[in-house]
Amino acid sequence: MVEHPHDDEAGPLSLSRTHDTVLTAPAEEPAHSRRYGRRVISVTSVTALLTGLNTSGLDVALPGIIRHFQASAAQTSWIVLSYLLAGTVLLLVWGRLADLFGRRRLYLTGVAVFAAASVCCALAPDTRFLILGRILQGVGSSAIVANTTALLADSFPPERLPRALGVNATLISATQAAGPLLGGAVTNLWGWSGIFWVSGATGLVALGWAAHILRPDRNSGPSERFDLAGALLSVLFLGGGALALTESGPRGWTSGTVVLSATVSLAAFLVFPLVQSRRRYPLLDSWLFRDRRRTMALLAAFLTATSYFSVVLVMSLYLQTLEHLDALSAGFQVMLMAVGSMLTSLLAGHLSTRCPARMLASAGTATSALGIAVLALALGPPAPAGLTGLGLFLTGAGAGLFGVPNTDALLSLVPAHRRGIANGVRSLLQNTGYLISTVLTLTLVTGHGRSGEGRGTTPPALDLNNSPEALAGRYQTALAVLFCLCLAATAASLLRGSALPPEPPPTRTAPPDRPGPGKSARTEGTE
Structure with missing residues (x-):
């Protein structure tokens, strides 16, 4: 018998090309084995720590970065936005490439790029190099995000996918909860660069673990053109x-x-x-938007991301500027938002098999809207700790309750070989929401966009020479805008319509253009 371990087309049963002998690979598990699914979740949880630390964790470290570089409001905005911008732009591309060339390849590439970029950020001598490193972090992050949900959908059968998504969302929320706390602790111990050193080390661990766990991509090349x-x-x-x-x-x-x-x-x-x-074979097939349930699920995901994402940034800045908390103490308080999301994500995974996605997801966005309203009304200074804690918890709890049923409802309406691009579109809209949310918040809170700002000018939100009432008004205005967006997300979620049986995967025959030399005109599956 002659084995071909590097033959990408070899599956659990491989035929020896010399003797046509069937070889069984006992190490290969069934496609939807519980053991392998749990291992995939362990991989995605480690990479979630990477992305969580560089969003919620960086929010807590941001005041230290501003003071170290004497960054202007515009530079401060780009330190935050460059990561989101680079990640958003490439999501569709990464999602489609993963469908064609394999999720494992693209996932590992993303983790490697992210780890290397984190080290570059830690060594940045000025804001220009820091922003460049953040751009590279965004490139790596987009490859990770575009493949995470699709990897899980490939590893679990449809009846267990909601619970798997719930567990994954819970782990992500846990890392987001640890993000502000870890970000505050690292910043207090090692300064702002500690955030990026920890990200680089975690990235190396994530790369080795993912390479060990994820199955090699079976396809030796794309069956469709990019x-x-x-x-x-x-x-x-x-x-x-x-x-x-x-x-x-x-x-x-x-x-x-x-x-x-x-x-x-x-x-x-x-x-x-x-x-x-x-x-x-288009990058983005219009079929994805022909069903109202898919369209409204995507719109609701966009509006929800826009409404809640910057709450952590708003409250981190508020607690450190007006309540005079240090980075670690602010991280403790902001952590309540991720704790709420962590608890309800796991609950949503169980409820998704019993409750319609429309009602469960809409209840989530309504809960987040209530939490943001509580925060807007509670801001002082001084702000009652109980009310701010309640507002943060409700905001996170609603986000956790929304995400699992909405994502599961979308993926249940998409054939398996289009999960990469479908999740890419969802992630694209979500990241676009993050970007818009951050731009709005920075504009309203830090005074980004006001004339007369130059290098070294302190952003108004960090300038304590302004009256506390004026500063608090900035934060309340930002939260009021986020509240309105959350109400719009609730309306979009309700408009998806009643729960219906999933439609069969659509089939599309290739257009009647003439095949090239040596090729036959044939129909290429479902789209």
């Missing part, structure tokens, strides 16, 4: 739009940079659907 034109147009559309949005504050809507970015984004947006309609 839509390069669509990928370039999506990057131009998303990148140009995000750049115009973030630069409109400090430069104004009439500046050359903003006008050029907006023009490129609009042109790419108009050309993108035309190009996609002519592609046999």
Whole structure:
């Protein structure tokens, strides 16, 4: 017998090409084995610590970064936004590439890039290098995020997927809860760069564990072509739009940079659907939006992300500037939001098999709206610790209650070989919500976009020469905007309609264009 361990097409049963002898690989587990599914969750939980530490954890360390670099409001915004911008722009591309070339390859690449970028951030001598490192972190993070849910969906059968998503969401919430706490502790011990050193070390651990656990990708190459034109147009559309949005504050809507970015984004947006309609294998198939349940699930995910994401940033800045807490103490309080999400995510995983996604997800967004309203009313200074704690807990609890049923409802309406791009679209809209939420919050709270700011100018939200009432008003205005967005998310979730049996996977015959030399015209599965 001759084994071929490096033959990518070899599965649990491999035929020796020499003697046609069946070889059984006992180490290979069934596709949906409980043991393998739990191992995949352990992988995603470690990488969740990476992304959680660089969002909620960095929020707590942000005041220290501002003081160290004497960063202006615009530079402060880009330290936060560059990570989200790079991650958002590439989500569709990573999701589609994973469908074609394998999730494991793309996932490991993302973890490696993220770990290396974290070390670059820790060594940054000034804000320019720090922002460059944050961009590279976003590139790696987008590859991780675009593949996480699809990896889980491939590892669990449909009847166990909601619970798996609930467990994964609980672990993510736990890392988000640890993010502010760990970020505050690391910042107090080693300064702002400690956040990135810990991320680099955790990234190396995550890379080794994922390489050990995740099964090798079976396909030796794509069965469909990658839509390069669509990928370039999506990057131009998303990148140009995000750049115009973030630069409109400090430069104004009439500046050359903003006008050029907006023009490129609009042109790419108009050309993108035309190009996609002519592609046999488009980057983004319009089929995904033809069902109201899928469309409303995606819209609700976008609005929910926009409404709750910046609550941690708002409260971290508020507690350290107006309540005069140190980074660790602020991290303890903000941690309540992730604790709420952690508890309800696990509950939502069990309830998703019994309750309609429409009602469960809508109850979640309504709970988050109540929590944000409590926070807006509680801000002082001084703000009652009990009310702020309650508001943070309710906001996180609602987010946890929403995420699991909404994601499960979306994936149940998507065929397996399109989970990568479907999750990429969901992650894209979610990250776009994060980006818009952060831009709005920084504009309203730190004064990003106000004229007269230069290098070394203290952002108004950190300038204690302003009256406490004026500063508190900034935070309350930001929370009021987030509250309205959360109400809109509740409406979108309710509009998805009544629960219906999942529609069968749609089939699409390839367009009747002539095949190339040596190729046959054949139908390529479902889309």
